[in-house]
Amino acid sequence: FAEVCDVLHARPAPAPCDIVFLDPPYNQGLAVKAIEALLARGWIAPEALVSVELMKNEDFETPAGFEELDARSYGKAKLVFLRPWLHWPLCGVASIWRRRAFISSPLSRRPARTEP
Secondary structure, three states, X not given: OOOOOXXXXXXXXXXXXXXXXXXXXXXXXXXXXXXXXHHHOOOEEEEEEEEEEEEOOOOOOOOOOEEEEEEEEEXXXXXXXXXXXXXXXXXXXXXXXXXXXXXXXXXXXXXXXXXX
């Protein structure tokens, strides 16, 4: 199921999405605004993968509450892959810590953690 809409004025999500693809107009600074709007309206699941396409030389600052997993350039475009982090509800974080060990990698800024 795919939803196409004005993400800056999105309606509330019927359910959060696990994969979000964004291809905003280049060099207009809309990527972060779109991510924040979608998050606020419930479109981005706590463990979603968010892919943002930008112009290769376009500035992009990872939105608060997200971590950049990877960035790759293809011709004139660049893809930035993000995952929510700080916006998880506290109870969700606790359950995630119990289910997984987070491993640090060159692509992750999250420290390694394990639960006993």
